[in-house]
Amino acid sequence: MMHPFRPLDTLFGRLSLMIVGLVIMVHVMALLLIDKERAKIDAQRSLNNLVVAAQVRExxxxxxxxxxxxxxxxxxxxxHAIATGCPAPCTDTDGPLEESLRPRLGEGSHVVVEPQTSSVWVRKRDAPYWIVMPGYMPPFSRFMGFSALTLVFAIVTAVIFAWQVQRPVRELARAAREYRIGRGVHRVRQAGPHEVRELVSDFNDMVSELAESERERSIMLAGIAHDLRTPITRMQLRADLLATPADRAAFLRETESMSRIVTQFLDFARENVTDSVFVSVDEHCRRDYGAQAGESGESGESGEAGDDALVKLDLQAGEGFMLPAVDLDRILSNLIENALTYGEPPVEVSTALADGRYVLHVRDHGAGVPEADLHRVQRPFVRLDAARSGDAHCGLGLAIVRRLVRHHGGAMEVANDPQGGFAVTMSFPYPRKAG
Structure with missing residues (x-):
């Protein structure tokens, strides 16, 4: 099941958000503390100077x-205060310095801070003059430029750090996904913190052991299937020795069923998908499953092949939807054969371009599969005889299709269609690239 991508739902996004948030919080708190301490220093210095200046003046x-x-x-x-430079209208201003200084000067005192130079204008109650003190501490606005530059540098450093921390985990997730969809074993380079390196090392060992076990199973399965081909062929040749045509036909049907089982075993045992020429999925369906096999016609594309047709097509994906010819044939042949064997005709095959992905949909008109068994039916060697019955199958069809779809970057979902029947939906990335 495809989930929408959310940047903040990734390890990198969350690490970056956490670190950047902490950096900003610490930075803001530091600025507030600096301004608060600056106000205390200015207030104390100003108070001392004012007391001396006022006493001497009197x-x-x-x-x-x-x-x-x-x-x-x-x-x-x-x-002449305003004309001399007191910020008009030369009334009290608000700030940390003013709040610290005004109570110490006594009731009725006025404190004005000039924003440009940070000069402090002070007038005691009913005094005929203002005492002006230049700003020795740089104005708070001067801190902002340096603080902004420091903050940007800290954020960039935090993002780079978060990227380096999540990089090994991201490579590990990519390797696990590649192995899950059958694209071979990719060893992950050990990097990052000690715990992450141990996790990567254990993952590499686990994947290697699983791959070796899978190879041994595939070799054994392929060997058994290959060895069975020879006696099956001899049995087919000796069918002519049977007395009656009915017995001979029944015997040949049984050997043909055994041959199809052996073929499925060999298909499942293959480690890699076949490299072949990419073909248009729509064109391939028209040619092989249209109203007249081998011909391209509007009846095959529109699905108007007649009520008695075994396969009906609705092809809307366009020429850009391409897959390797051999793999596409294996996907469709397995699905259509399963649909005709276990379900009921007609089998509907449709293609489309939806939500930025190519979609291949195959549906029969049978009884469907019990909801509890929908996930299990995709596993190898699983046959749901209670829901569907048939011969010449060993429960590998959907497993083969699932492996092929995943190899080409697609996703497969199985479900019972609301209108009846069992449906398999495969979606592939857009655009598809040949090769």
Missing amino acids: RDPVLADHVAQTLGIRYVSAE
Whole structure:
């Protein structure tokens, strides 16, 4: 079953989101703490300077000018504050520094911070002058550029780190998928943390042992099937010795059934699919299963082959849907033979391009399969005699089709059609590439 791709549902997406989230949170908290500490330092320094400046101004205005020059502050008449540079309308501003400084100056005091230079304008209650102190601490806005650059660098580093962490796991998942769909054994390079390297090593060993066991089973199965061909052939030749034509025909039918079983064994025992020329699926179906075999006709494509036709076609995928000729023939022959043996005609074969994938659909009109057995019926050597009966089959047809479909990057689903019958739906990537 195909699941929609969600970037945040991947290991890389979640690692990146987690690390980037932590980096941003720590960064914001650091900025807030810096600004808070900066406000405390500015408030304490400003308070000390203000106390000295105010006391000196009240006691000795002449000395106050020298103190102001030493402290780097200046006195500005309240009437000329805005003209001198106090941000209009020269009313209290809000910020960490103002909140820390205003309570210490007493009730009715005013504190204004100029945003451009961070200069602090302070006026005690009913004082005829403002005391202006230059901003020794750089304004908070200057931190933002450096902070943004640091944040971008941290995020890029976090994403690269997350990618490196998930890379071995991603390669492991790809190798497992390749092995599952029968594309051979691919050893995964050991990389990443210690636990991941151990997991990769165990996976490589497990896949190697499974592949060796599968090869031994296939060799044994192919050997038995191959050895049976010779006595079956001799039995067919000796059928002429039977006295009556009816006995001879029945004997030949039995040997033919045995031959088909042996052929299925050999097909299933093959380790690799056959490399052959890619052909159009629609054209192949028209030629081999159309109203007139070997001819391309509108009746085969539209499904109007007559009510008594064994196979009806509805081919809408177009010429771009291509598969290897030998593999396509094995897929269709197994499915149609199963449908005619276990189900009821007509067998409907349809192709389409839906949801960005090519779809090949085969359906019969029989009794179907019990819902509880739909998954089991795809396994090798499984025959559901209670649901379907037939001769010359060993339960390998759907297993062979499933292996071929997976090898070509497709997916196969089996189900009972709502209108009756057993249906097999195969979807393949779009576009299909020949070779």
